[in-house]
Amino acid sequence: MQLTINGKPEELQADTIMDVLKHKDVDPHMVAVELNTQIVERDQLETTNVRAGDKIEFLFYMGGGA
């Protein structure tokens, strides 16, 4: 199905957000995940379903400043 990941349309098969993370080879502990502008809690990544047309954003931790 068609998803928009980090602003880019992508075609992939996934039932849940966790499937998408696995597909993209992203460790769930390294990102915050946003589904259609709503943050998905880390404990709900496996239970949150994705549907065609969903917009998903991965926000990687960025801790520098000095």
Added chain:
Amino acid sequence: MDFTEEQIERYSRQIILEQVGGKGQQKLSRAKVLVVGAGGLGSPITLYLGAAGIGTIGLIDGDVVDLSNLQRQVLHTTPHVGVPKVESGRRLLEALNPDVHVKTYQEHINAENIMALLANYDLVLDGSDNFGTRFLVNDACFFAKKPLISGSIFRFEGQLATIKPHEGYPCYRCLYPEPPPAGLVPNCQEAGVLGVLAGTIGILQANEAVKEILEIGDTLADRLLIYDALEMKFRNVGRPKDPRCPLCSAAPTITTLEEHHVSCSV
């Protein structure tokens, strides 16, 4: 080229980056860049290129530091009001990083001196504040086959592009064929600029220069980046090569350097 222990320490945070490494740092240390204008854009450009360890920075500007510059031209300080800008800039850059060789030209860039200047440099950054210079620098870089990073600012808005027609990309005249005629020039009719806007656009120019030197990443050679600081939005628009470009097309109408004098009529 060998680096001293002090230099390795100084550049460690970028040497550690896979895309830079020791080899990349050598490229930076050997690079020679010319910065046109030591003002709003030239200040952050030279500060960040100087800090990164660019080998030679040429700085051309005929003006002296004015109190009204200090709202955005952070290369200069209050005690330097009245001092030539290139001199004020050189002193600060040498304190920041003595590795950098700063060459100063206290003159206005023009059709007579520009080609000889360009011959000594690999890359040009335009931080000038008028259309006459902007088109002159574009044309000269085209004739000299030097990459040019063009930045401009106005009130709350900035534009940025990399110009490399000698590599098949569009030039500045592909984007805007000629300068605006007198009286219709936005820069003459309006005034003021958000100081920190110069900082963001200038540092973005420095970033493009670093990428050109390191030969990494995607450049702005085929697009124009537009920044609106009030809305805090960055947009890209496509910048195709103009088959009828007066300068870089197959049948050019501009074959020698010409100077545009753009002034305001009241």
Added chain:
Amino acid sequence: MITVRIPTPLRPMTGGKGEVEGTGNSIGELIDQLNVTHPGLKDRICDEQGEIRRFINIYLNEEDIRFLTGKDTPVKDGDEVSIVPAIAGGSMTKLRFHIRFPEEKVPEPIIYQIGHEYQVVTSIRRADVRETTGWMDVEFSGETEEIERAITGLRNKGVLVDPIELNVVE
């Protein structure tokens, strides 16, 4: 509706708005329609022949219309159109004026008042102000239109204002 992004130099015509909406089947029609809702906009975008000025580019969804079909490029609801003029840097106009004060105006801090009433910066270059007569050479920096307003304001206060030279552009 077509979303049109207005650059800073043209915002005086849109009441300061950076984004307006318009209608039309082509870029040309859109500009004509915008000129109805925002009078003066077309003059800034197009020349006397109605062609888009060469230092202004128009983008339809990030593509330059010069490489599409120019003013005839079709537009439809939901499109985004950007107007992007060439910008030179952060410059502004400086104008110098010779100002003469009639006797009754000599005691008033007129230059100070003008600097506060209008968006201009005044800088006194030369002056000779005595008990009964006074003159000053004053440099005004600011937008041309605002300087003109300030000059009108000065004349309304009863002082004589003559330009010293056409202009100085920094």
Added chain:
Amino acid sequence: MSFSDEQITRYSRHILLPEVGGKGQKKIAQAKVFVVGAGGLGSPVALYLAAAGVGTIGLIDSDVVDRSNLQRQVLHHTPDVGRSKVQSAKEKIFLLNPDVTVETYEDRFTASNAMDYIAPYDVVIDGVDTFPAKFLINDACYFAGKPLIHGGILRFEGRVFSIVPKQSACYRCIFNHPPPPGLVPSCQEAGIIGVVAGIIGTIQATEALKLILGIGDPLTDRILDFDARKTVFREIKTKRNPRCPLCGDHPDITELFEHEHEACQLQTPGAFGIS
């Protein structure tokens, strides 16, 4: 408060902007901005806020200038190596603009002093380089009701967004808590290209000025991510998270605390094949 002729000249390019004007310049001159960290982000933030004429800039940093800072921390010069960062910063700001009052605090920003430090200020800017400090600043600004301009940088990437407590998404709305230790390089070990710090820092300063002036659209409820390799800015729209442990409907954080700091070690650059 009125400006001298010199000040009118100095700030003329701002005063001439209709969105700023004399009134706006006065707001800038009366503003107090607290910058946590006088390093990669703190340098451009302090330089440009000082140039703009911000009345009071508070700078807190317990570090001294290290040679490895100079590649990006442009407030500090080579002769400053070994000197207190806040002192070095204060001197540079004074040379640039003596109108600005610089309050320096050669101290660590901790759960026990955070509230006292930020109390006198109108806006807070995050320029720190550890996750525990970033979360602490976020929490302190929430409890004190101070707007915060968040910034983060890593290698070729940077992030910035503004937080107005109780009105827009906070740092914890997005990232509940710091990543597990060792997973994300949080300190210097990962490297940073200097210009990224400059770009993110100047955007933070821009946001601070917009907040002070009350103009434009603030970067609230949207996150701006920058990739320097592509020169692409990505905007991620967001909103307050009702399950946020700090500002959500049922918060479990009710007082300031510090997450555990992880040890940070820089690999020796000598191992990187420099001939």
